[in-house]
Amino acid sequence: MPRWEPDARLRLVAAAIELFTERGYEETTVAEVAARAGLTKSTFFRYFPDKKDVLAAGQEAITRLLVMGIASAAQDASPLEAVAAGVVRTAEAMTEVTKELGPRINALIASNPELQARAQLKHAALVRSVAEALAARSVSEPVAKLAAELGMLAFADAHAAWITAGNREGFAELARIAIDRLRETMSQIT
Amino acid sequence: MPRWEPDARLRLVAAAIELFTERGYEETTVAEVAARAGLTKSTFFRYFPDKKDVLAAGQEAITRLLVMGIASAAQDASPLEAVAAGVVRTAEAMTEVTKELGPRINALIASNPELQARAQLKHAALVRSVAEALAARSVSEPVAKLAAELGMLAFADAHAAWITAGNREGFAELARIAIDRLRETMSQIT
Structure with a gap:
């Protein structure tokens, strides 16, 4: 996703889907999802309580x-x-x-x-x-x-x-x- | 379960329930379930393809x-x-x-x-x-x-x-x- 995409939540979901598909769900960390979305780990946790919640966004x-x-x-x-x-x-x-x-x-x-x-x-x-x-x-x-x-x-x-x-x-x-x-x-x- | 119980499948299920409840599902091995039922691991696998199948018996x-x-x-x-x-x-x-x-x-x-x-x-x-x-x-x-x-x-x-x-x-x-x-x-x- 391009970094200017305004919706942080959607960027995180898209990044998670990309990484889970590329590397597997277990192998992907929250920090990696946040980085791929151009955001920080703490931003991730502002939107989702846990890695497993990101696909139920x-x-x-x-x-x-x-x-x-x-x-x-x-x-x-x-x-x-x-x-x-x-x-x-x-x-x-x-x-x-x-x-x-x-x-x-x-x-x-x-x-x-x-x-x-x-x-x-x-x-x-x-x-x-x-x-x-x-x-x-x-x-x-x-x-x-x-x-x-x-x-x-x-x-x-x-x-x-x-x-x-x-x-x-x-x-x-x-x-x-x-x-x-x-x-x-x-x-x-x- | 007493060892003379004739139904091996049911003994395995009962043993699995006991052990999963006592120690947790993750922490229990198939060998332990079989031993608790007074049976061998290979007998377990004659009845169930995997540990996770035993509760769906x-x-x-x-x-x-x-x-x-x-x-x-x-x-x-x-x-x-x-x-x-x-x-x-x-x-x-x-x-x-x-x-x-x-x-x-x-x-x-x-x-x-x-x-x-x-x-x-x-x-x-x-x-x-x-x-x-x-x-x-x-x-x-x-x-x-x-x-x-x-x-x-x-x-x-x-x-x-x-x-x-x-x-x-x-x-x-x-x-x-x-x-x-x-x-x-x-x-x-x-």
Whole structure:
């Protein structure tokens, strides 16, 4: 990344992806990531508690967008419609940079158990946040939990389609398709 | 475990749980697990490819039971009913030993990223096997995948309730309750 890139967080993520891919996650130090980004180790720790958190950098923003989207859904929206509003809002906010980093982040996570465990915890926290955002709309707990799980399945499907090589659809459109497909699929299950 | 226990696999699992809990997963060697079980290291490797596989010992049996249960469901059963047949059949086969080991295995997995990553992979493989068993009943792929995910959520809920301290309900009964609740919850989502 060029040094004039204004977003230190993004520079650190990009540097970490480069170095983890080149040398391996275990072999890369925080100091090396910071140096590659043209920053200091203490700057790194201002953004991330630990080396393993750097690849989950987008998670907080995603949680915030999901929760805001759910809160802004129409008052009479069903739990799934509310989750859909959150998913589409989040997808709309994702940039080309996120799209390009996606496959590389996924490959790195799959290659390291520590990163995999971290991603799993983050995912569980995301599902909980979505369920809480639904509960705040007076959705009962089991319905909120299940709608959150299903919404995150649709989100993951849409994300996988979005970052697939050769895809030209926008993430938001893919998210709408994934939610529609989920609804259709659910009706064929029971 | 007493040395006359006939099931070498179970003895190895029990020994591993003891030692991992006492000393930590990282600090325990395969040779030590084997010795605690009154067996040799080469016997260990006849049952498990690696130290990290010993806590996922039940997974293959669970997969087999789920797949058999799904295959034996009535021909006109819905995808969810077929998954339910698999889940109930699997729950019926689980013993008190499995129940007692449950909370300790969960605690160990939660304490170690390598075990956590392993458990996640095993879970994903389980969902795939269940989806394949449904596809073999001519269920379409997206419906099979979603029914598998939902069935495994119900299975996890029932398992968590079963191994909760003080629970006196049988696993199969809890599995039936979890599936009924899932069906009821699904109807309130869209």
